[in-house]
Amino acid sequence: MEIFKAEDRASTLASADYFTGRVWQDPVVSAPAPARLRTLRVTFEPGARTAWHTHPLGQTLYVLSGVGLIGLRGEAPKLIRPGDTVWIPPGEEHWHGAGPDMMMCHLAMQEADEQGQAADWLEHVSDTEYGHAPV
Template sequence: MEIQAKRPSNKGPAEMFTGEVWFDVIAKGEEPSRLRVNHVRFAPGAHTAWHRHANGQTLHVTQGIGLVQSRGGEVIEIRPGDTIYTPPGEWHWHGAAPEHFMSHLAMWEALGEGQDGPETEWGKHLSDGEYGRN
């Protein structure tokens, strides 16, 4: 067993996020496990850019009210206790609702042996119309 001290929080980079986003790395996907876990906190209205994961992603909402959308789908409100699974390669975004903070655990797998390409591919930022569409 190993107890790991809390690492410093990281500010979400502007290339990947709109608004104030902070995350804490919980699991880095080091062998033999490939599991990566971040605790992500979004200020009201903050959200990711469009992105997709080579091995999919699971989100588990811990606080607040958020929004999530897969490309071509509807914007869906998410709340504490909700778990969202996005399959490999599916473009999506997620973040806080306009007037609420939101935090979630983000879980995904690092690339495995024989997998090429980016673990996460980042696309364009959402337009105001995309974020506000319900």
């Protein structure tokens, strides 16, 4: 067993290569092999969001606070709220982030493939794609 103390893991500002706006990441676990689990607590400031991306083994999101949006290619974004769990199947192009007026925090859980890859990043989400009325 190993205990990872909170005070030993600093919050980091997410890379502008993969995110629009200010997004903070806090590591939860990056389990050693043979486990594959990677989990982050991700906090999006209003209007912040991921770029389009996929996951080779899928992803689970669990919303902790705020109001967020999640988008799939060709569809209007959907609202997500505290307590909501979202399963994204392997290879599905999607994005997620905060709504325009409120922060959103979620746990992002995904497994890494045999090469250690947990996400494949694509282009940034345009303001038009982000701005579609959510359902």
